[in-house]
Amino acid sequence: MARTLDYRLRDQFDWPLFLVVSTVATLGVVNLYSATSAQIGARSELYIQQIYWLALGGATAVIVASIDYKVFERYAYAAYAASITSLVAVFILGNDIRGVHRWIKIGSFLFQPSEFVKLSLMLAVARYIHRDNRSERWKLRDLLIPGALIGLPLGLIMAQPDLGTALIVGLVAVSVLSLVRIERRTLYTILGSGTVGAWLLWSFGMKAYQKERLTSFLDSTSRDVQGAGWQAHQSIVAVGSGRFTGQGFMRGTQNQHHFLPDTHTDFPFPVWAQEQGFLGASLVVLLFSFLVLWGLRIASTARDRFGTAVAVGVSALFFWHVIFNVGMVTRALPVVGVTLPFFSYGGSSVLTILIGVGLLMNVSMRRQAW
């Protein structure tokens, strides 16, 4: 067993995947160092914490990659059940931080179950697709079970409330589900009812401030000094003033002079964009593009449907995070609170991402069926 593992690692190890992930992770730590340098006290040490988490996540990824993913397929529903339980537990044991139930305190670590749901839900949907042996296109009732699988955690996360995470969790699961062929009429029904549902939600389900938050980014003249408008404004100011080559490492004025909020969570990218300019910012987007496309390539060469679904899921995870985070900080999308993988600080988030990378590596290394 040990010998076969060695043999595979040497022969099948996905170097491009490893290299692009290492590069992005390194840039993320470097940027976090600059982003938190303006902070005082414990926050300025966050980049060290991040390195610890990356080390722990890396080790986890190695383990995840080593175990044949059919094991994960077998335990996918169990993992799903466990994560649902932890989501429920958040409301019971959870630490209320600013009126939000998002974390469970374990020792000094704030554990965020919704991060891991991104993976467990993806695995559950992947397993469902994998086990599906229909040869005809899916009808509406075929979507009932996966719909329920997705809806349950989504509802729980929205209730925390954590719109950003819910959005990513939902989009990742739907991305995986979009692999299957769905009957045309069913597709139209879903799209139609989705539109009506969104309209109903907008007209009756949302409070004025929530609407304001979703639309304020469209108004480029908005100078809402407080709250979300302020964040979005200062963020685009940081990005825009980076110009072509940037203000230089540790010299981003928007960060150093505290005009950017939450530089270690939702807004690390503006720090990077101001300090490294268009060159650095588009480099990061290109690296992520490579990672996502490479993930899709792994998906298309996977040995079975589960492998494909998992690889698509992990790729989608990166894709949606990048789209929403970069879109949000350049005011192309509303401020929804989506982090940027490897750039944002967070133990649960780093672990989730690296387990995802481990899964990708896993699928990649087991392309040929033996």
Added chain:
Amino acid sequence: MELTPKAAVTEFRERIRWMSVVVVLGMVALVTRLFIVQIVQSTQWTRIAEDNVLRRVDLPTTRGIIRDARGRVIATNRPSYNVYVIPGRFRTENFGRLAEYLGLGRDERDRLENRIRGAEGPRRYHQILARADIGREALALIETHRADLPGVQVFAVPVRQYPFGELASHAIGFLNEVNADDLAEYQDRDYRPGERIGRSGLERAWESILRGRRGWVRQEHYIGSAAAAPRNSASESIGGARRLEPVPGRDLVLSLDMELMRSVDRAFRGRPSGSAVVVDVRTGRVLALYSHPSIDPNLLITGIPPALAREIDDNPYRPRIDKTIYESYYPGSTFKPFAALAGLEAEVIDERTQVSCNGRHELGRRVWKCQHNHGIVNLRRALVESCNIYFYTLAETISMDLIARMANEFGLGHRTGIGINQETPGFIPTRAWYVQNFGQFRTGFSLNMAIGQGNTRATVLQMAMAYAALANGGTLFVPQIVERVEGPDGDVIQTFSPTLRRHVNTSAANLTRVTTALAGVVADRAGTAHNAMLSEVTIAGKTGTAQVAHLGLPAGDPRRNWYENRDHAWFAGFAPADDPQIAIVVLVEHGGSGGHEAAPVVSAIVRDWFTRIRPGITAAAADAGAPARRP
């Protein structure tokens, strides 16, 4: 397994290709967005980013100083110390101490506390004005305890000061804060809320010269406590200018002589209301422009307390009114020289023409009276003793329009063009005007007009300019109050030469006939202003006792009624009589007789000027070779 795994994946391949397309499109969209924000719009965002961290702080300019003809400072600037609080850096437990040092009242204290506590978000790092213009003691206390009062800042701001107080305050004017209307009207002049603007007088008329141009300095700004000061200063990352030096305003040197103004003020002592103008007859430069009573402009600078404002508004002597140019009066007998000149020029009279005065003149059913029974009067006696009958007779023989034309020649009925404050043109009626307004012309209108009553109105400054023209041989000047503009180092930037209005269209002989008669007004024993004769210097002029329109007397205080029914006392003249240098006009509102009330004021001023003030100037000029500019 039922399905071969390979086949199953193949089924997904096409989907994955589509997904790749979506991914590429999404990422291209992001890079495009970055390109738009970071390259296309970069200038806009860079400017905001720079303004964030290198905040432009205004550098105030200093307003130009106003000096009198001999360099005495009339308007200057003193530092005012304003205290600001930055809520985000201020420790609330210090609030009691700060309020105590600043001497805040209970209300002020509560208001300030609410503002400090109410500041949220980035506003916590905006300055809040705690108190403007604190006293020396408060300043000393705050400076001493500066280290214990984080978030408290003191800034010195220049504030206007008028060392002569209310003297010449109508002419000098004052400043106060710009209001919304000013900001809207003068958008191109870049006023800021809180800035002060010339509100009246020279301060307003010469605003653009006096004001100067504000500068700025870019100061590093950050959000958060002092401990969170940036490691790297923004100055290193951002280029561009750091500082624009302010350009100080330019100084004005006036023709006014504040020593003469003081002398005028002394001469007016005991007279509650009136005005006086002294001009140099050879240049038209205004040496004194005095309206009494007036308000200390130092009080108007910071806004008048309501109680004082009420007191000013209720003052029956109307301190707000500039009685030299804004108020017009019946000129009364001071108008007679111009009527006489009209008669001489029309050759309907000469110095030998005689009129018999028995104290009354009948016209139709009305009887027009004279002060005395003057007997047989010629032109000289008519002016010296101010005989109305002579002028009634004259008015019956020549057209009113000829008198009006002569008055207009001397600038009456038109604004003098001094260029400060609102000026009244006065009024010289004509036949056409009476026809238009009264339906028909009656000779009685002419009679009233010839003695400066009826509808004839003139300002004190107009009379001064007209008498200056009488004295200097017929040259009418535009009154000039600003002699030159100087730079902050005393370098002369612009000198204004006298501005000629016109040469009056009269013969020199006729002018001399009138002016010699005017000398007799003071010199002759029978002259109406003989009591004002001085041993040191001769004065020529004309008294006037202008009747007040008895219309709609206010009911109530009989003493006030008595006062308000009294005639205005005039004296208009020049000195020395044989070699005129200055023209001087004094009006004592409701003073009564011109000879008794106005003429002594004139003689006191003239004596002071020729015996005390002017010799000082000529001596200094002889010493320095030029008029002394600075004290």
